[in-house]
Amino acid sequence: GENVEQHPSTLSVQEGDSAVIKCTYSDSASNYFPWYKQELGKGPQLIIDIRSNVGEKKDQRIAVTLNKTAKHFSLHITETQPEDSAVYFCAAIPTGTASKLTFGTGTRLQVTL
């Protein structure tokens, strides 16, 4: 089955700096890669996603890049703000698995003042 690895597990940046979280996946058939943000005590919220026919997608301060050849994708947050502090999860869906998402282990992002 699919295996998603996520790095780093924790990340601390100063307000205004950029943050990058990286994920790799194992199943070359995966074709959808969402990113979720989870605040303390809440459910994960979808913040951005990318499909395998697209190399990069941007939404204001958030961008995701995908390298199908290397089987890795990354989340980029620019001009970080304290409210960006949360746990971020990457995920992948391989075809033929009844749309079950496989999640990475999460990255705890701390934006300091």
Added chain:
Amino acid sequence: DGGITQSPKYLFRKEGQNVTLSCEQNLNHDAMYWYRQDPGQGLRLIYYSQIVNDFQKGDIAEGYSVSREKKESFPLTVTSAQKNPTAFYLCASKGLLYGYTFGSGTRLTVV
């Protein structure tokens, strides 16, 4: 507003007791999922259902049971066979598009 509702937000279970966590969605989604999250950990799939009256085990189904009698509802029962049930439980649903919508979670504690 369309969404997915989990209740209760907090739940306490005594040793040897079964408890049921509620998950309701009004998004008209066919697929629903239950995940378990332990402190500082990722999401582990317990059970999922793609259609009414059908469900499959996930990676950690032992000690749990589910039902899917209605499209809108996917309750999870944590049985006494689950020896370490203290965790944060998340329900999700998925429609025709790829994305999951998550509920706000239920925190279960054994007392």
